[in-house]
Amino acid sequence: MIRPLTLLAMLLVAGPAAAQADLFGVVADAESAGPIVGAAVVLTDSAGTVRGRGAGTEGQFVFRGLLSGRYVLRVTALGYAPLVDTLALADGERRDLAVSLTPRTAALGAVEVEAIEGAAVREPGLTRLRPADLAALPTLDPGGDLASGILAQPGVSTLGDRGGQLSVRGGTPTQNLVLVDGIPLFQPFHLLGGYSALPAGVVRSADVYAGGWPARFGGRIASVVDVTGRTGHKRRVGGAVTASPVLLGAEVELPIVPGDMSFLGSVRQSVVEQSGEALGIALPYRFSDAYGKLHARLDATSTLQGTLLFADDEGDLGINGNRITTRTEAAGGQFFSISSAFAAAIDVSAYWSRFTTTFDPIGAPFREASAETFGGRFGYVYYVGPHTVRTGIQASSYLFQYSFQPNAETGQNTSEGSIFVDADLDLGAGVRLEPGLRVQTFPAQARTTSVEPRLLMSWATGPSLFRAAAGVYRQEIVGLQDQRDVGDVFTAWTTTQTAFPVPTAVHRLVGWEGGFGPVRLGVEGYAKALSGQTILLDGRLLSTNGNARGVEVTAALRRPGLRLDARYGAQSLTYRDAERTYRPPFHRPHRLSVDGRVERGPFALAAAFQLTSGRPISEVAGAYLDLTEAIARGIPIEAASGPGVVLFAPEPYGGRTPPYARLDVSAEWAVRIPGARTVVQAAVLNATDRANVFYYDALRAEPVNQLPLLPTLGLRVEVE
Numbered sequence: 001m002i003r004p005l006t007l008l009a010m011l012l013v014a015g016p017a018a019a020q021a022d023l024f025g026v027v028a029d030a031e032s033a034g035p036i037v038g039a040a041v042v043l044t045d046s047a048g049t050v051r052g053r054g055a056g057t058e059g060q061f062v063f064r065g066l067l068s069g070r071y072v073l074r075v076t077a078l079g080y081a082p083l084v085d086t087l088a089l090a091d092g093e094r095r096d097l098a099v100s101l102t103p104r105t106a107a108l109g110a111v112e113v114e115a116i117e118g119a120a121v122r123e124p125g126l127t128r129l130r131p132a133d134l135a136a137l138p139t140l141d142p143g144g145d146l147a148s149g150i151l152a153q154p155g156v157s158t159l160g161d162r163g164g165q166l167s168v169r170g171g172t173p174t175q176n177l178v179l180v181d182g183i184p185l186f187q188p189f190h191l192l193g194g195y196s197a198l199p200a201g202v203v204r205s206a207d208v209y210a211g212g213w214p215a216r217f218g219g220r221i222a223s224v225v226d227v228t229g230r231t232g233h234k235r236r237v238g239g240a241v242t243a244s245p246v247l248l249g250a251e252v253e254l255p256i257v258p259g260d261m262s263f264l265g266s267v268r269q270s271v272v273e274q275s276g277e278a279l280g281i282a283l284p285y286r287f288s289d290a291y292g293k294l295h296a297r298l299d300a301t302s303t304l305q306g307t308l309l310f311a312d313d314e315g316d317l318g319i320n321g322n323r324i325t326t327r328t329e330a331a332g333g334q335f336f337s338i339s340s341a342f343a344a345a346i347d348v349s350a351y352w353s354r355f356t357t358t359f360d361p362i363g364a365p366f367r368e369a370s371a372e373t374f375g376g377r378f379g380y381v382y383y384v385g386p387h388t389v390r391t392g393i394q395a396s397s398y399l400f401q402y403s404f405q406p407n408a409e410t411g412q413n414t415s416e417g418s419i420f421v422d423a424d425l426d427l428g429a430g431v432r433l434e435p436g437l438r439v440q441t442f443p444a445q446a447r448t449t450s451v452e453p454r455l456l457m458s459w460a461t462g463p464s465l466f467r468a469a470a471g472v473y474r475q476e477i478v479g480l481q482d483q484r485d486v487g488d489v490f491t492a493w494t495t496t497q498t499a500f501p502v503p504t505a506v507h508r509l510v511g512w513e514g515g516f517g518p519v520r521l522g523v524e525g526y527a528k529a530l531s532g533q534t535i536l537l538d539g540r541l542l543s544t545n546g547n548a549r550g551v552e553v554t555a556a557l558r559r560p561g562l563r564l565d566a567r568y569g570a571q572s573l574t575y576r577d578a579e580r581t582y583r584p585p586f587h588r589p590h591r592l593s594v595d596g597r598v599e600r601g602p603f604a605l606a607a608a609f610q611l612t613s614g615r616p617i618s619e620v621a622g623a624y625l626d627l628t629e630a631i632a633r634g635i636p637i638e639a640a641s642g643p644g645v646v647l648f649a650p651e652p653y654g655g656r657t658p659p660y661a662r663l664d665v666s667a668e669w670a671v672r673i674p675g676a677r678t679v680v681q682a683a684v685l686n687a688t689d690r691a692n693v694f695y696y697d698a699l700r701a702e703p704v705n706q707l708p709l710l711p712t713l714g715l716r717v718e719v720e
Helices: 004-013 131-135 146-151 272-279 628-632
Strands: 021-029 040-045 050-054 060-066 069-076 083-089 094-101 126-129 156-158 166-168 176-180 183-185 203-209 223-229 238-243 247-257 261-270 285-299 302-316 323-337 345-360 367-384 387-403 409-428 431-441 450-461 464-474 477-480 492-495 504-516 519-537 540-559 562-576 590-600 603-612 620-625 644-648 660-673 676-685 693-697 702-705 710-719
Touching (some): 021 083, 050 060, 069 094, 126 146, 131 146, 131 203, 146 203, 183 323, 183 345, 387 492, 519 562
Antiparallel strands (some): 021 060, 040 050, 126 203, 238 247, 261 285, 323 345, 345 367, 387 409, 409 431, 450 464, 464 504, 477 492, 504 519, 519 540, 603 660, 660 676, 693 702
């Protein structure tokens, strides 16, 4: 048997025989001209030999090294009428083919039913979210949001309904790589839980890697969220408006050059603070976001796109005080081509992203910080028979600035470069092997070059799929937060201190997935060896090691008009430094989520329930006002005031909050009017009005709870 690395080397240098033909193509929506990701493309020759591929992120597919002759091409995708065509290929021919699929006319409000009898996702640790997954969850407004789908996953936990801090399988919130159209974002989530910078209406797909991701992703060690935005309709004008007590929003899509270029845009502005005042509920949050995407098809198999994104937040994580602001700005562009004029597909992108934040806690100095990056990627994608090989280089430059005291700003510059190779090798009999290697260097920090091997494997047999992965991941830049007090989510990005090792995680995971009629079951276990984790504890920077282990179980039921998902995750997370061993604040031993949606004609009911173990907290030993400066100025003690000082117990995270539980429900009524679809939604967040503890405000000697029972009534009108 040929060894994998030997086979990989052969694929990189091999080419098709001179007398063979190549077929390059793209699958697109016949109405919108947007790419159809994941479409099944099957080619059958006159002898009955079958070759199959799934369409990529731009709807692309490639068959190389075909013998001359006649072929039957069959292309299918969920929600589209299948296409069958006959092709005649000549010796040495290189053909570009544009395939258009016609959307099926679905009954109003019909639940999208997935073909779950086969394995849809082969990569270990990966959950692929599509618009139907986001639309099925109850949200506070009928427009929906990307965050709702991410938060439903068993390995994802959050410190609360506010703060925008997500932890994945024991990682810190700043160890997650979030890409939107290839642009890295430092903070993609709003302070109000359940909302990100992206409404559901602009999301085409989101790949959530909780571990074991391939070598083309790097620079983070906990997770990867790779989001691809929709492309606007290239043949007609469309859009939507959303109104609810939480936010007002609008989306628009229009052809710039009919059939070839389109624009998709979205803007949202929160009104939850004003609504809370009317209901007598303290909801001190203001946020807004905007997204715009220009997409052009240059020829049958080449595309060019540009993306702009903005998000702004201001909120109070305490009762009255502890004001925090955040702002995210980002821009990027991408060129992709699989034209037969090239020996391989070309993928080129450039990006810029900036994050700024301020924190004004009661009785403590004002703080501010910013993080900025710009860079680019250049990659090739080789298609050789049933195999795919990706290679690429990436370079990024970073600028960090932060100030924890007035007039004491610190600035840092750093850079990183990387090269990677990923292979997807089809070994037959349902076996796929994905070896990869990433090499990263940090020239500004004079760090030793990081070599990160990765290996993913899968075996599909009947309705079952077995998966495994292992890899090394490193993260040279870190985000620092004072995790003792969850009310403090101020984040300062910086480079790893010279005296500290680069934070590293070694991932190992194994899983199984199988179908039983309409039910799909899955189980995945994981183990992470963590080293060099830079954290801020007791006012000191520490480099710690740790271990994260866990198991996740999922069950999905799909029937026409019915969708039900249950997910359970168990986790053990331990950190240790030179002085002690402890559980960090993002350790959640158990997490259960159940959500479902039922549709009958124009009516739909949805519910989502979450139950999570309490999180570790550092217990408060006492609190006082520091009157030293006031007394020195001669102010009488009875009139003096000063900054608040909280004293924590010597043992970090020795306490634990009560378990967190929340039930959300919604009801919808959808009707079609000439040229539009209208949805009226009534929803209740925290329907049981459970008082989930957020944190304890030591200076006021009272707990601060999560979001209370919150009813909403929203309207969404989609122009068709």
